[in-house]
Amino acid sequence: MKSVSLFLAAASFAYTSAFTLPSNNNGGRTVVSLDMASAIVFGTSTGSTETIADYLKESLPEVEGPFDVETIEGSVKDFFEKYDSLIVGTPTWNTGSDTERSGTGWDEIYYGEMQEMNMQGKKVAVFGLGDQSSYAENYADASGELHDVFEALGCVMMGYTSQEGYEHEDSKAIRGDKFCGLLCDEVNQEDLSAERAEAWVAQLKAEGFFEGGSAAPAAAASPVVEVVAEPVLEFLEENSALLDEAIESHGNVGFAPHYNQKTKSTMWVSRDGRSCYYTGGSVATKASSSSP
Template identity: 50%
Template sequence: MKTASLLLLLPCASPFAFSPPPLRTSSSLPAVAVFFGTSTGNTEDVASLICAAYGCAGPFPIDEHEGSLADDFSKYDGLIVGTPTWNTGADSERSGTAWDELYYGEMGKLELGGKHVAVFGLGDSEGYAANYADASGELFEVFEKRGAVMFGGTDADGSYVHTASKAQRGGRFVGLMCDQMNQEELSEGRVDKWVKELKAKGFGEGGEAPAGEAAPAAAEPAAEKPAAAKPAPAPAAAAAGGGRIKGWTAYRSDEKRSTMYVNPENGREAYYVQDK
């Protein structure tokens, strides 16, 4: 009888009650994620610095999310998006990465009303001083037109050596700008300061952008607007040396007297050829 009584009590005894493991919900995911495009890996390096400083998800190469942007972006309350600049001076598609295809294709169908977005960008402030980080301005405008709430404007202070940028509105950039080619030693400090400001302003926590953010005014024009970069012919010496350059997309810098060649198949391999 004692055994029977014990068995009858077991299902009701709270110390032995079965509790299923908690389900992983969207609220348990990081609130912010970093997505980036890159040609040489420099933008990925800065994206990694941002993720480390913020403690957010990513960084995610944007070309690996083509076809699923709506679902992937919806997982997060805040998006930090970044791009390099290659087609300097062009009116559109200035990144030279998968962003260019997405801007006027898949992204044209996205509804991002209320989504917090902050932009970061890379450029060569010495080699392309009149078009520094131009592509970041386009990245900002595309997300803003989809209804996103834009954060992350920064002062174009004296540490920058450029003369003009399509990512600049008056004395402010539309986001965080870095130069891994000439000012790599400044990137970590710029990232840390930017991340602290984003957190202080409630980025990724809902609500409107705080006062002082970059306004959607027209970009300041460059003193001299060069033509968009065009593929350059492969140097004869390189073609004779195994054809490493043939078929790669070339970006010419008259200021640096060199050409950068990017592998069009993956957009991540690149090398420079200096004028003789």
């Protein structure tokens, strides 16, 4: 009875997420849901990365910051852990080095204080600055390091972008065939930065970056329904079929995992942030046998 009840709770949540497309439009203006805490944090030596952070903030007034990483007071761990999603930015300096390439306060905390943080499942998007002409072989390398530090802490990395429109030859910020975030070049393509930042914010919203931070625990903790009557079983059957259809139509491709430590379950969210399903833990959903 209990497992059927749990399945019902999960299935009805998954059904809602998968088939009720959340509308973020408010009279034509896209707004960010405030059900999760987000912040912009950057490092900078000469101010260009802060310029991009300011562009991002213009499109994201609801998000906290931008904060210069060097001005964080007290515990770095406490500071970062209070956010559900983070937009983090860095320039690239120190061309000859393998690590600590930002030339900013990030380098001081990457392999020290940040390693103490519990960041599992938090959404993180990286933006980076560089000079693609003078440093064509190393364009915005340090963005790759920033990306990897957060990824290694268990964060869900989002906001990858195309390399088209840049003239670099190589970069340590490339993952697959994409940049691991938004890259800007205030030296050679200053006039493109504002529109690149705006387009990237739209991409993050479409990816669901600002949504669903607290949705998984709430769904897992749904009250147990004690009575499983005939109509309920029909409902279950119907929605299980719909879930299967949704998973099939997405081909299990492009879903990003969000692990919930409390429930030991994983919420798989589609790239557009409009569909999700669960695997593992106590939330035994129909989807678990079709995980990607």
